[in-house]
Amino acid sequence: MNIEQFETSLKEKGIALNSTQLGQFEKYYETLVEWNEKMNLTAITEKGEVYLKHFYDSISAAFYFDFTKPFRLCDVGAGAGFPSIPLKIAFPHIDVTIVDSLNKRITFLNHLATTLNLEKVQFVHDRAETFGVNPNYRESFDVVTARAVARMSVLSELCLPLVKVGGHFLALKAVNAEEELKTGQKAITALGGKLLNSHTFNLPIEEFDRTIIIIKKEKQTPKKYPRKPGVPGKTPIE
Numbered sequence: 492m493n494i495e496q497f498e499t500s501l502k503e504k505g506i507a508l509n510s511t512q513l514g515q516f517e518k519y520y521e522t523l524v525e526w527n528e529k530m531n532l533t534a535i536t537e538k539g540e541v542y543l544k545h546f547y548d549s550i551s552a553a554f555y556f557d558f559t560k561p562f563r564l565c566d567v568g569a570g571a572g573f574p575s576i577p578l579k580i581a582f583p584h585i586d587v588t589i590v591d592s593l594n595k596r597i598t599f600l601n602h603l604a605t606t607l608n609l610e611k612v613q614f615v616h617d618r619a620e621t622f623g624v625n626p627n628y629r630e631s632f633d634v635v636t637a638r639a640v641a642r643m644s645v646l647s648e649l650c651l652p653l654v655k656v657g658g659h660f661l662a663l664k665a666v667n668a669e670e671e672l673k674t675g676q677k678a679i680t681a682l683g684g685k686l687l688n689s690h691t692f693n694l695p696i697e698e699f700d701r702t703i704i705i706i707k708k709e710k711q712t713p714k715k716y717p718r719k720p721g722v723p724g725k726t727p728i729e
């Protein structure tokens with residue numbers, strides 16, 4: 492996907508980017524590729540692929556959820572910033588917190604935020620299991636996102652404790668979303684969530700299947716969740 496296709500495809504979805512935002516995506520690409528030579532950030536480095544599979548794919552969450560109002564978003568396990576940094580560039584009014592367990596990625600994100608002049612972003616080096624019991628963050632976010640971190644049952648335990656009651660958890664999935672939703676249903680309910688919608692669509696150009704799962708937080712998460720680091724992955728609520 493070249494930059495014109497990126498801009499046009501988003502415009503067709505009602506997301507118009509100005510020259511500052513397009514410049515930020517360009518700088519993001521350059522910084523990602525430069526830092527990727529010193530640390531492992533992404534296996535995708537070809538420009539058109541980064542624009543399609545990282546930038547456009549991240550923003551696709553906004554095709555199915557309203558990002559036009561200001562809110563506080565937490566991105567769990569964002570790695571090199573996906574999906575929250577492309578969303579932040581496209582919707583500068585959102586307040587973004589990224590939590591990731593790998594400090595090298597947090598160092599990269601701090602550098603990136605300075606390079607792109609991003610405001611209202613914070614990066615926390617922590618595991619979601621400990622971050623989710625911290626009273627400063629627990630049930631404090633309007634929206635929590637995650638892409639390529641864990642399967643639905645595990646991911647729900649990492650993400651739903653951070654969502655305030657009435658807020659939403661958006662899971663960006665590439666494969667097996669339907670199957671994951673089935674095995675994740677018990678965890679979603681136990682953690683206070685309710686499946687609102689699941690949208691499957693194709694990325695343009697190469698027609699890769701993607702699914703955006705939208706969960707609403709209906710009740711408080713019981714205090715026993717999230718369990719200690721590593722436990723959600725070892726013994727998922729299934």
Ligand SMILES: C[S@@+](CC[C@H](N)C(=O)[O-])C[C@H]1O[C@@H](n2cnc3c(N)ncnc32)[C@H](O)[C@@H]1O
Binds near residue numbers: 573649
């Ligand atoms: C495969 S990468 C995906 C990164 C990004 N979301 C993307 O879609 O490109 C998974 C990321 O999740 C982080 N991660 C895994 N388990 C985590 C946990 N329990 N708490 C916080 N971060 C975690 C890893 O450090 C890594 O950066």
